[in-house]
Amino acid sequence: MIRPMAITVVGSMPVQPSTEELASGYQTGEDPFERSLERAVAAQVECGVEIVSDGQTRDTMVNVFARHLRGIRMKERPIAIADIEWKGSIALKDLERARSILPKGRVLKGLITGPYTMSKGVVDQHYNDPAELATAFARALNSEARAIEPVVNVIQLDEPFFSVEYPSIAKELVKKAFEGITKPKALHVCGDVSKVFDRLTEMPVDILDHEFAAHPGLLSVLKEHSFKQSIGYGCVRSDDVRIETVDEIAARLQNVMGITGHERLLVDPDCGLRNIPLESALGKLRNMAAARDRVMADAR
Numbered sequence: 001m002i003r004p005m006a007i008t009v010v011g012s013m014p015v016q017p018s019t020e021e022l023a024s025g026y027q028t029g030e031d032p033f034e035r036s037l038e039r040a041v042a043a044q045v046e047c048g049v050e051i052v053s054d055g056q057t058r059d060t061m062v063n064v065f066a067r068h069l070r071g072i073r074m075k076e077r078p079i080a081i082a083d084i085e086w087k088g089s090i091a092l093k094d095l096e097r098a099r100s101i102l103p104k105g106r107v108l109k110g111l112i113t114g115p116y117t118m119s120k121g122v123v124d125q126h127y128n129d130p131a132e133l134a135t136a137f138a139r140a141l142n143s144e145a146r147a148i149e150p151v152v153n154v155i156q157l158d159e160p161f162f163s164v165e166y167p168s169i170a171k172e173l174v175k176k177a178f179e180g181i182t183k184p185k186a187l188h189v190c191g192d193v194s195k196v197f198d199r200l201t202e203m204p205v206d207i208l209d210h211e212f213a214a215h216p217g218l219l220s221v222l223k224e225h226s227f228k229q230s231i232g233y234g235c236v237r238s239d240d241v242r243i244e245t246v247d248e249i250a251a252r253l254q255n256v257m258g259i260t261g262h263e264r265l266l267v268d269p270d271c272g273l274r275n276i277p278l279e280s281a282l283g284k285l286r287n288m289a290a291a292r293d294r295v296m297a298d299a300r
């Protein structure tokens with residue numbers, strides 16, 4: 001189901017409901033984010049993305065989950081005030097909607113913000129123990145993973161914090177969050193992972209996804225380690241509006257293919273695209289797909 005060299009996204013897209021849609025939603029009770037989801041999915045499809053996300057247009061990566069979990073009070077930063085528990089699916093409805101508008105041949109990726117990143121994004125007034133807090137999130141997010149598994153083709157856990165500080169319980173957290181999941185599992189860690197890459201290769205996941213455009217030195221790290229996972233190869237920057245040319249991206253793809261071959265590669269931007277203008281995001285995705293097509297045609 002996950003083709004080598006498939007074009008994907010890390011997840012978020014720079015798409016928001018318009019002021020008019022928000023105002024009309026307020027009056028009619030209609031959900032304006034359903035429109036933004038549809039636009040995010042359509043934009044990905046149009047640009048050649050093959051493993052599509054729902055665009056995560058509703059909120060930031062922490063808040064989008066925090067606000068639906070029991071035990072969290074939403075303030076400027078969410079606060080853990082009681083035992084954290086899953087109280088029903090958070091993204092299932094959006095993913096079903098995304099699935100219903102996906103053309104044949106495109107597959108769907110479900111996004112879950114990882115337990116460690118969730119634990120770093122909330123203020124803890126209940127557990128007073130970082131490991132317990134993160135473990136409670138892992139348990140709750142596992143219920144979410146099980147709920148969305150039937151409608152998605154791959155589930156991705158986003159743990160940007162693993163490149164900032166790597167907790168001793170990292171592997172247990174990922175294992176717990178993915179417990180019982182049989183579909184392909186991806187772990188996205190942005191930032192410079194060169195110091196923790198050896199430990200990431202021990203993760204019980206099928207795909208490791210990292211930022212190779214912002215951290216080209218990671219290529220040599222790939223060379224130095226053996227690993228069984230596929231690599232999500234971030235090949236355009238998500239923090240820079242400049243649209244990389246097809247030539248540039250093709251050269252980056254050739255570089256990594258020289259190390260790993262193409263069978264275990266997925267092609268995507270470094271990170272979520274929510275912080276750059278839509279035109280820039282779309283240009284990057286289009287050029288990425290064109291570069292992939294060119295290097296694969298050359299490889300034949």
Ligand SMILES: [Zn+2]
Pocket residue numbers: 010160188189190191270271272
């Ligand atoms: Zn990221």
